[in-house]
Structure formats: C-alpha cells, structure tokens
Amino acid sequence: MSSIHEVSSPAGASASYDLLVVGGGINGCGIARDAAGRGASVLLVEQDDLASHTSSASTKLIHGGLRYLEYYEFRLVREALMERERLLKIAPHIIWPMRFVLPHSKMLRPAWLLRTGLFLYDHLCPNMTLPRTKALNLRTALAGKSLRSEYVRGFEYSDGWVQDSRLVVLNAMDAVRVGAKIETRTRLVKAVRGPQGWTATLENTRTGEQSTVQAKVLVNAAGPWVAELLKDRLNVPSRNRVRLVKGSHIVVPRVFEGSQAYIFQNPDKRIVFAIPYEQDFTLIGTTDVPWEQDPGHVEISPDEITYLCESVNRYFTKTIRPEDVVWTYAGVRPLYDDNSGNASAVTRDYVLDVDATAAPILSVFGGKITTFRKLAEHAVEKLAPHLPVLRNPGWTDGTPLPGGEFAPKDFDAQLSRFRAHAPHLSERTSWRLMRNYGLRAYIIATSTPEEMGQMFGDTLSAREVDYLIGNEWARTAEDILWRRSRLGLFVSDADRAALQTYIDGRLKGDVTSLSNPGQVARQNVA
Known part of the structure; x- marks a missing residue:
C-alpha cells in the first residue's frame, strides 16, 4: 500500500x-x-x-445566496441552487440540509419583499428536493423562543451546510x-x-x-x-x-437550542448568519471588508468582532460580548472586480x-x-x-466523493450500522467519524479501543491521525485539528503539542496508508 x-x-x-x-x-x-x-x-x-x-474560511454553507436576488443575480442563484441539489447527493456525509429562520424586522425590508424573494428562491431550482419556505409565528414557533419579543413574524427556508475544508x-x-x-x-x-x-x-x-x-x-x-x-x-x-474582500467569523458557546440556523438583517442592509457549530457552539458571520494587505496573513479586527456581536444582539434574547468569543477565523475572498462601490454588492x-x-x-x-x-x-x-x-464528456455531476456512496436519506441508517461495527466508540465519536469520512470511517475504526492507539484529547486517536497522514496530506497539528477533524476547539495546548510530536515522528519513518488513496471499503456500502 x-x-x-x-x-x-x-x-x-x-x-x-x-x-x-x-x-x-x-x-x-x-x-x-x-x-x-x-x-x-x-x-x-x-x-x-x-x-x-x-476555502476553509467560508460560512460553511451550500446555498443559492438569497441576498444575491437583490442584485438581480438570477443566473448565479439558479446555478447555485441546482448545484446545491447535486452536492447534497454526491457528498451526503459532509453536506446536509439545514433550515434557516429569517425574522422580519419592521425597520428593514418589507415582509412582501422577503416573501417574494423566498418564492423565487424556492422556484428558481427545478426538481428541488428540500422543504419549501413557510411563514412562522415567532411567538408560538420553537425557533422564536430564542428571539426578542419585538420579532413577531418570520420565514423558514432550506439551504445546506458543508464542511468546507x-x-x-x-x-x-x-x-x-x-x-x-x-x-x-x-x-x-x-x-x-x-x-x-x-x-x-x-x-x-x-x-x-x-x-x-x-x-x-x-x-x-x-x-x-x-x-x-x-x-x-x-x-x-x-x-x-480581482477584488479582495475579507470575511470574518466568530464562534461563541451555544446561543440557542435546535438544529435550525438564523439569518439576520442589519440596518446597513447586510445579513449575518448564526449557525449551530460542532454541537456545543454557535458560528456567527460574516463581514465584508475591503482588503489590500497580504492575503496569507489575515485576522479578524476588534471592530468586526463588535459588529458581529451587535448584529446578533439585535435579535437574540441572550446577549453575547466580545469576551465570549472562543475562536475567530478570517479569510480573503478573491472576487471578480465588477467596479461595485460596496464590497457587499461585488x-x-x-x-x-x-x-x-x-x-x-x-x-x-x-x-x-x-x-x-x-x-x-x-x-x-x-x-x-x-x-x-x-x-471527453463531463462526469462529476453524479459521481460520489470518497465516503459518500450512499443516499442522503440513509445517513442515520449508515450511522447505526457503523455504531454496531465499532460499539466501543462513543456516540459522539461515531457521529463525528461518519460525518467526516462517511463510509471511509470503517477504515479508521478498529474492533477494540486499544487498537485505536494514543488519544490526543477529546476523540482524536492515533489511528485517525495515521489515516490523515497517509491519505489526506496532513502534515501538522493545525492541518488535522482545524481542516480535517475540526477538533481544534476541544483540544488542549498540551494535547496539541503531543499531537505534533507524534506527527513528526511518523513523518520521519515510512508512513503507510491504511487504504489506497480515494478507495472505499466497498463491502460496507449499503
């Protein structure tokens, strides 16, 4: 191998x-x-x-871009919605549907405009499989419990979540x-x-x-x-x-209950998302700030943190402050320069x-x-x-990505089957491995806990690290914690140092992959 x-x-x-x-x-x-x-x-x-x-600094959404309808980007939105359907099918382990709640603010866009935009959003994509938009009474709907009392009505629509990296x-x-x-x-x-x-x-x-x-x-x-x-x-x-625009995000301890996300309108006409993140947190973003410095070294500014906190505090009953932020990330989007005066309108x-x-x-x-x-x-x-x-003809529209060789509706069944295959893994670990690797999780899981090897805090095992080194180009602790396993928020500095020491030791030898790159354990495909 x-x-x-x-x-x-x-x-x-x-x-x-x-x-x-x-x-x-x-x-x-x-x-x-x-x-x-x-x-x-x-x-x-x-x-x-x-x-x-x-590509690892996005808002982590597979979406048509509801707000782009205001700029008459109908072709882009239609193409994105059609691609959303394709991607949900070819990568059901790392991409899944999510419902988004849009509260109506009387001071911003009128309700009829939101309703019209959402109607277009539902109908620009032929053969849409996700649930369509519905109106909400936020005083009685569960999604309204986390919102301030002045928000009485709203809408709920569908889009998708993606593990971008x-x-x-x-x-x-x-x-x-x-x-x-x-x-x-x-x-x-x-x-x-x-x-x-x-x-x-x-x-x-x-x-x-x-x-x-x-x-x-x-x-x-x-x-x-x-x-x-x-x-x-x-x-x-x-x-x-090219026009460089910085987008920044913050992560805070969970602000609301439920699997839904929220999309909030701001007085500056921008929108900000609040999304469930890694079960214990809420992801909030993004900003749009022109960027003219080195795109390889970009960080969120204090003003952006304040802006994002204020944006969600207009809506949630639970107030967040800059000191509540447990992690931030920022990236530079290389947009085609169409001479728009406003970074959000590019x-x-x-x-x-x-x-x-x-x-x-x-x-x-x-x-x-x-x-x-x-x-x-x-x-x-x-x-x-x-x-x-x-x-030669195109081929990628229906070919699953590695680990995603099952129907989106079958994820829960695949997870149950995987848990039976490796019962020594915790429920949290099993869910994470299936969400990260899909059917390739069988390559990582062993029959006994001892075979998983050294643990590096939380649920990261030496067995998984070896897989990532051998199959996914991981070479540093940062590669693994922030772009492969998404465990960076759960690992201590001591565990991070131990992980890097382990990686360095493995790279000095001949790291053998646990499977040929890109191959799937076909016997586990339903």
Whole structure:
C-alpha cells in the first residue's frame, strides 16, 4: 500500500503533464478532479496545505445566496441552487440540509419583499428536493423562543451546510483516484511560456528543493494570489482584476437550542448568519471588508468582532460580548472586480479567462464554494479546444466523493450500522467519524479501543491521525485539528503539542496508508 507524500522529481528529471493546476483550494482541486477524470495527466501544486486559506474560511454553507436576488443575480442563484441539489447527493456525509429562520424586522425590508424573494428562491431550482419556505409565528414557533419579543413574524427556508475544508480534501482524493498527482507544500516559483507549453519551476516549501516540470496548459486557481501569480511569476498581462474582500467569523458557546440556523438583517442592509457549530457552539458571520494587505496573513479586527456581536444582539434574547468569543477565523475572498462601490454588492459570480496567445493559461476570478463543481466543468470545457483529451464528456455531476456512496436519506441508517461495527466508540465519536469520512470511517475504526492507539484529547486517536497522514496530506497539528477533524476547539495546548510530536515522528519513518488513496471499503456500502 502506498502513502501520500509531497513528491519531487529526481534530480535532473523533468516530468511532463497535460495540465498544471496552481492552487489547492476548492476551485483548483475541483478542476484537477474533473480534468483527470476525462483522461488528462494532471499535476496540482499548493504552496501550503489544501484549503489552508479562503476555502476553509467560508460560512460553511451550500446555498443559492438569497441576498444575491437583490442584485438581480438570477443566473448565479439558479446555478447555485441546482448545484446545491447535486452536492447534497454526491457528498451526503459532509453536506446536509439545514433550515434557516429569517425574522422580519419592521425597520428593514418589507415582509412582501422577503416573501417574494423566498418564492423565487424556492422556484428558481427545478426538481428541488428540500422543504419549501413557510411563514412562522415567532411567538408560538420553537425557533422564536430564542428571539426578542419585538420579532413577531418570520420565514423558514432550506439551504445546506458543508464542511468546507473537507470538501476540498475529498476532491483532491478523488482527483488522485482518477490519476491526478497532488503536491502540497509546493510553490510555483516561476513558469516560462513557450509556443507549445510551459516550463515551471517548483519548490518544496519545507526543504527548499526545486524541480522542473513541463505542462501543455496551466490553470491559475491561486485564489487571492491570482493577479500576483499572473504578473510576478508568469509574466502574463491580466485582462481582468480581482477584488479582495475579507470575511470574518466568530464562534461563541451555544446561543440557542435546535438544529435550525438564523439569518439576520442589519440596518446597513447586510445579513449575518448564526449557525449551530460542532454541537456545543454557535458560528456567527460574516463581514465584508475591503482588503489590500497580504492575503496569507489575515485576522479578524476588534471592530468586526463588535459588529458581529451587535448584529446578533439585535435579535437574540441572550446577549453575547466580545469576551465570549472562543475562536475567530478570517479569510480573503478573491472576487471578480465588477467596479461595485460596496464590497457587499461585488458579484459572487466567476469569470474564467483563457489566454491562448501562446501556451494556454486559464485564470479563475471569483466564484463561491457552492458552484465549484460547475466552475470546474466550465473551466475544463473552455480548455478542451486546446487539449483534445478534455473533449471527453463531463462526469462529476453524479459521481460520489470518497465516503459518500450512499443516499442522503440513509445517513442515520449508515450511522447505526457503523455504531454496531465499532460499539466501543462513543456516540459522539461515531457521529463525528461518519460525518467526516462517511463510509471511509470503517477504515479508521478498529474492533477494540486499544487498537485505536494514543488519544490526543477529546476523540482524536492515533489511528485517525495515521489515516490523515497517509491519505489526506496532513502534515501538522493545525492541518488535522482545524481542516480535517475540526477538533481544534476541544483540544488542549498540551494535547496539541503531543499531537505534533507524534506527527513528526511518523513523518520521519515510512508512513503507510491504511487504504489506497480515494478507495472505499466497498463491502460496507449499503
């Protein structure tokens, strides 16, 4: 059995690929998966960990974008709603439906406008499977118990929740399954363009070792670095501009009961979500702040924390203060610059720019996590005239991501079956493993608790850590705690240090994967 390691070419060798994808966020991994599945030889490089920037800093929603209807983004909303349906089917372990409560504020948008927008939201998507919108009397509805008494009426509608960083990793794993090569901690130093292809210099960011590869086509999916990559490392003039907007979130101890989320309107016409998070917490976000600094080093500001606290305090009976915040995260969204004066009004649609004046390059501007699969499909179709192998038909709309080979309605049954398979695991651990890994949780679970190995606080075992090192490119405690297992809020500093020591020890040896990358224990598929 092989393991996933950062890979470098032998000294003096220069590997050749059809496609070199730069950027290990959701768009880059989605494009790599789609192209490799059509038969192209693909190399993806990411300078840090997969999903280490924008793609792990979202509000973690698979949604059409209700508020985009105000900006007449009907095509984008329709495409996003249709993609929501597809993603619920191909990743039912990490994506699931959620109901959202929208209280009506007499001082803001009128009720008729909200009702009209929600009617459109329900009907822009053909064959919608989620429950439709309904009106609520907040004085009698359970969802109204957490709200202040002045909110009397509201609406409840459907959208979806996603474990965003895991969505990226699963796309990378499936890309490997269909033949792609993924190299994390690998930076594109420069690429020289010729009439027939690109010569790219890559650098392992941990060792400093450099290698050279050839590619017929280059994909610039560098997210916030898309413009910098074109200008400084590719020497390609850009015909489009990117606008960086910082979005920040706070996490506080649970504010309300129930599985529903809330969407709140603010006096500045922006909206803020309050969402159940990891069972014990509430996630609140997001902000929209123009950003002109290094996108690799971004943090929430005190003003943003205050803004988010005040936003929910207008609605909830339970008041939250900045000192209640247990965790924050912020990311920079690389939006296509449509010259909007207001950061909140900048389009969330995407632009795919193909420059084929010499060796082709496709650059991705904008986009949102919900539409990543369709973006990838469009990107591959745009490159097909320049790379004949890509003319094979699309395939990603109905192919499950690793671990998701079951129907969405069957999750509870799959969880019960998994609990019977590993009864020594706590109910909380079983739920988390199935929600993170789906049917691949069987690869991690053992027949006895002793076989799970050393524990690193809460429910994280050495067995799971080995799986993540061997199958999911995890190389640091941060990779595992914040982007793979989502246990960062439950682990002490001492356990975090012990985890990093364990990882370092494993990486010094030959870490063997517990399963071939991208494969599923088929005997456990219902």
